[in-house]
Amino acid sequence: MNDRIEQYFNEELQPPEREQFELELLHNSQLAEELAFYLQTKQVIREQVLAERHAEWQKMDLKVPHSVAPVRQLQPWYYAVAAVVLLAMAWIWLSLSDPNVRELSDAYIEENLTTLSVQMGGEADSLQSAIQYYNESQFAAAQTMGRELLQRNSNNAEALKLLGLIAIRQQNYPQAIAHFHQLGERRDLYTNPGKFYEALAYLQRNQPPDKEAARKLLQVVVTENLEGKPDAEKWLEAMDEK
């Protein structure tokens, strides 16, 4: 197997080597086939690992011990206390088992925004480098590059989005809100996550009026079928449940 395949997916190649590798994939059919085989194999193994672990976990679930304890007659008031305790436990379970909207937004960031696709901006090299810095948590460097991109072209929506995301990761919520608001106002984009991300920034800031501001934005995302709609629906549902 070509060493560079794994290094590429582990993001261990330097930018020039990376570009060379990507270019080679288009002209070297053996390399492309090896890479396709590598990914397919990893996928098939993952499927089989899942099937095995699932079976294992199912068996583990069956191992609930059936304890044999002597039956003892209890006083009637024991039952009343037990009923109250059970009701209290059920209430606690119901109110704590579902995460609240703030927790959902934390998980969203963790799952979707800690590593961005390097292809987010297409061919623009400096945007990709900025995203690379973002993925390595070098936010200051990513921010400098993002600002330069925006200075060169104030219509660069991807740069605006990246600056908003950097602000979110740096917990600079007013700035994130401002960037995403500006993005959300754009009507010339094919997909626009601006309003959804603005809601996310409000939920993260979590000040008294923020939840309502987020709710309004999420409602717009749902009614106008904007980017982020499935998560917006879940978050609205979580807001209504609490």
Added chain:
Amino acid sequence: MNIFTKVPQDSSIIEGIRTGGPQRRSYENHLYGKYTYLIRDGLRKHRLSEDDCSMAYSDAVLTVIEHLTSGRFEGRSELKTYLHQIFSNKCVDLLRRNTTKKAQVHQPEQLTDALNLLPDEARSVIQQLMQQQDMDLLRHRLSELGDKCRRILWAWGEGYKDEEIAVQLDYQSAAVAKTSRRRCLDKLRELYHTGRNKQ
């Protein structure tokens, strides 16, 4: 799971899985057992069958384990919420697949993440090549691999690092484990192509 068994805190589970070694499996099982009630939530909210929900939950737990070992989970959110989010997405995916019969074109998240690293043109070349591959033959060839190769590839598939694989499977060093793993992949590829040429 025995309700009287002491269940570790999430922080211990995270550390146990990240530290690896012989204890990792036990922490993974704790993670699975601790939040199995999510399956009931899935049944209620997504109206999936119990088997589907249970598989989606196992898939979500495996994904969380992968994110923990790869460092993708940074601890910004609670482990429970993170698992809930991933499980919920898996349920929605499953629901979509069941209703739109798109199972054949479904692309798992891990594969999508890997493909997204490639530029558009290269991605479509690779996707075309992948579509041409015979998955059944690949599965068959995997099952024909020797036990040692199978074990090393499985450990790799579970996200174990070469250092851990070396300790677990008695290789002299991580470098030796890495070389052996790659040889096993080459062997599998050779077997696969032999099978294809015969067809």
